[in-house]
Amino acid sequence: MTTGAEALTFLSDLVARARKAGADAADAILVEGASLSHAQRLGKPERLERSENQDLGLRVFIGRQQAIVSASDRSAKTLKELVERSVAMARAAPEDPYCGLADPADVLRAIPDLDLADSAEPTPQTLIERAKEAEEAALAVPGVTNSEGAEAGWSRGMIGVVASNGFSGTFQTSRQSISVSALAGQGTGMETDYDYTTAIYGSELESPKDVGRRAGERAVRRLNPRKAETAQVPVVYEQRVANGIVRNLAGAINGSSIARGTSFLKSKMGQAVFGPGISIVDDPLRRRGFGSRPFDIEGLAGKRRAVIDKGVLTTWILDLRSARQLGLKSTGHGVRGTSSTPSPSPSNLYMEAGKISPKDLIGGIKSGLFVTSLMGMGVNMVTGDYSRGASGFWIENGELSYPVSEVTVAGNLNEMFKNLTPANDLVFKYGTDSPTIAIEGMTVAGR
Numbered sequence: 001m002t003t004g005a006e007a008l009t010f011l012s013d014l015v016a017r018a019r020k021a022g023a024d025a026a027d028a029i030l031v032e033g034a035s036l037s038h039a040q041r042l043g044k045p046e047r048l049e050r051s052e053n054q055d056l057g058l059r060v061f062i063g064r065q066q067a068i069v070s071a072s073d074r075s076a077k078t079l080k081e082l083v084e085r086s087v088a089m090a091r092a093a094p095e096d097p098y099c100g101l102a103d104p105a106d107v108l109r110a111i112p113d114l115d116l117a118d119s120a121e122p123t124p125q126t127l128i129e130r131a132k133e134a135e136e137a138a139l140a141v142p143g144v145t146n147s148e149g150a151e152a153g154w155s156r157g158m159i160g161v162v163a164s165n166g167f168s169g170t171f172q173t174s175r176q177s178i179s180v181s182a183l184a185g186q187g188t189g190m191e192t193d194y195d196y197t198t199a200i201y202g203s204e205l206e207s208p209k210d211v212g213r214r215a216g217e218r219a220v221r222r223l224n225p226r227k228a229e230t231a232q233v234p235v236v237y238e239q240r241v242a243n244g245i246v247r248n249l250a251g252a253i254n255g256s257s258i259a260r261g262t263s264f265l266k267s268k269m270g271q272a273v274f275g276p277g278i279s280i281v282d283d284p285l286r287r288r289g290f291g292s293r294p295f296d297i298e299g300l301a302g303k304r305r306a307v308i309d310k311g312v313l314t315t316w317i318l319d320l321r322s323a324r325q326l327g328l329k330s331t332g333h334g335v336r337g338t339s340s341t342p343s344p345s346p347s348n349l350y351m352e353a354g355k356i357s358p359k360d361l362i363g364g365i366k367s368g369l370f371v372t373s374l375m376g377m378g379v380n381m382v383t384g385d386y387s388r389g390a391s392g393f394w395i396e397n398g399e400l401s402y403p404v405s406e407v408t409v410a411g412n413l414n415e416m417f418k419n420l421t422p423a424n425d426l427v428f429k430y431g432t433d434s435p436t437i438a439i440e441g442m443t444v445a446g447r
Helices: 004-020 077-090 125-138 208-221 240-253 255-260 319-328 360-363 413-418
Strands: 027-040 044-060 063-073 142-162 168-184 191-199 229-238 280-281 305-309 349-351 367-375 385-396 401-411 421-422 437-445
Touching: 004 027, 004 044, 004 077, 004 142, 004 168, 027 319, 044 077, 044 125, 063 077, 125 142, 125 168, 125 208, 168 208, 168 437, 191 208, 229 240, 229 360, 240 349, 240 367, 240 413, 240 437, 255 319, 360 401, 367 401, 385 413, 401 413, 413 421, 413 437
Parallel strands: 229 367
Antiparallel strands: 027 044, 027 142, 044 063, 142 168, 168 191, 229 437, 280 305, 280 349, 367 385, 385 401, 401 437, 421 437
16 A cells, blocks of 8 residues: 555645646545455355555646546556546536635644554454354354354555645545344244444454344344334434434535525524534544544544534534535535545534433333334435334333334424433444434324
8 A cells, every 4th residue: 555655745746747737726636445354154254355446536627617537547648648638627617616725824734643544454364253253143142043144344545635735635544343134033024133343443343242142132132023003202213323313414514405505404503403402513533533534635624513512503514615605614524535526524423422321211201112223215304304214112111112113203303303312322333423312202103
């Protein structure tokens, strides 16, 4: 893999060549990656793969016209064509009044070290053993009758960016994971569930045996589900699905959606959209965070922000283009691939933990639904209308009483946000995270 210094030298030369060929401004991105993965089912290996890739993107500007050309080949011939084509395409492109690089005075000069890469690479045998242990632990759970397989993987990546406004930066990332999916029951009464662990450092992975055991236990407890009666009741979202509500917020405060006027929160800046006890934070500088980045793709610094502060919406998620459309400054949330223009996206986004335990949260509900799985994408970001297929467990008198499947949970995000209570069990596992949450007054549609 190219070192950071080598990447920056290469990209600086490419940007200089684009300027010499007629571009008023330019930036270049180099993305390299390597991965190793193993999959097995019922003890038999199904896949052991290694891949390595590199992608290069050059974006050039002539006035307010821009063009992007990407390649996976860094030969002299390809680089010459990359520069020539990008400049020619920019000259023919329509004007975009909001495009352009950051002001040189705004770009980040000192790149923080967020400890996002583990230098150790696991051997293929290590991955094989991890998957084997996880699947065996799942199959050992009483009631588990089959396996959909187990996987273990590792990846490492490097991103380098250089722009003609003076920005130059690079960072590396890594990720390791173990996952397993188990089946319980027989015939048409079979149920499935899964579990996984992921970490930047291999030493921080959970035990494969624990992952397998949890997957097996989750599958078994789903056996013999019922359909719930249609009712308006509290709905509790398990931790692993509660982060979907945070993702819904992220979509609604995305600068591009706000600029287009296609968000149900477009007129809510500075207003209370959650209850007064709710804060939701975006923190790109969290050490070893799954969504961390020392700079955004446009060379701007990020910072920890409470996008929801005690219930109040405080900011949009902005890149340069959406910020210019709205007459604001970028919040340092620009992301892009080698062949696309930047767009805004959150980093480590999470709802802060509440003060009540999940057990007590459920214990206060006489009748309701505990959701462990969601299906479908039934969320209208223009109106906030929300409707998704769900399964989980019915709550009776503060206890989980029986499994439930083939139901729909529905509401409107405006009201859901205001009637939400978080538990105290926040863990950072997904990149977008949430504790268990309860939402009052939702419609559960069953039989």
